[in-house]
């Protein structure tokens with residue numbers, strides 16, 4: 010198989026990559042070079058180009074959209090995780106702090122952890138005015154935080170960019186760093202939803218002729234599969250929302266003296282968490 014095939018040339022023309030030749034080279038480097046295995050390599054390449062980084066967060070084309078969608082997601086999380094102004098909060102895969110920049114003023118301390126130092130540099134610039142924001146660069150799926158140290162943990166648009174083994178390892182880490190009685194939110198692609206399946210086929214076609222599948226490609230779960238990983242990781246699934254192309258999970262860490270009913274009653278306004286339409290723009 011040749012390194013550059015007809016499909017790639019077509020993608021170059023149809024995907025309008027010719028407008029951004031340097032970006033096209035970076036995408037090529039992130040997705041095809043044999044040595045570019047691993048999440049870090051792929052996401053470091055993304056962070057070298059602010060325009061590409063913005064689209065790789067949630068499709069936002071510019072700073073204004075990034076801030077608007079960040080504000081909207083932050084509001085959804087305030088309700089879904091019953092966030093309080095005293096809470097110590099962790100986001101895994103914080104990216105450019107699209108959500109963190111808007112959420113940090115509403116909580117006690119906000120921590121953003123990410124695999125990409127180049128993306129974290131952009132996040133630092135975007136949050137330089139905030140005093141309760143902290144960043145950690147990660148090397149692999151273990152979190153450099155103490156046991157039982159966060160009231161809330163969330164991860165949006167991240168865990169489907171990795172192998173299931175790493176998704177599960179991160180869930181175990183979330184269970185470890187959450188305080189007893191703490192809450193967790195994360196999402197994955199929903200293979201059982203027609204649009205989730207459509208995206209699975211798109212992803213399959215997009216990568217099937219590559220010598221090496223990019224480490225950061227999208228991967229897919231069923232709601233039952235997610236529930237299994239969550240339970241095995243040591244947290245209790247409270248709400249597994251599956252009416253959309255995402256499986257959106259809120260889980261709680263059991264605590265002595267706190268019943269499952271009490272934990273389950275904490276999340277509010279869950280309908281607003283479910284995307285109506287194709288994406289959160």
Ligand SMILES: C[S@@+](CC[C@H](N)C(=O)[O-])C[C@H]1O[C@@H](n2cnc3c(N)ncnc32)[C@H](O)[C@@H]1O
Nearest residue numbers: 048052065066102103104107123124125165166
């Ligand atoms: C699609 S972006 C989402 C960013 C942010 N959560 C948001 O909604 O704007 C995915 C982020 O996850 C990070 N990421 C990907 N794989 C990771 C891994 N294995 N460990 C930690 N972070 C990872 C990437 O560097 C990137 O910043």
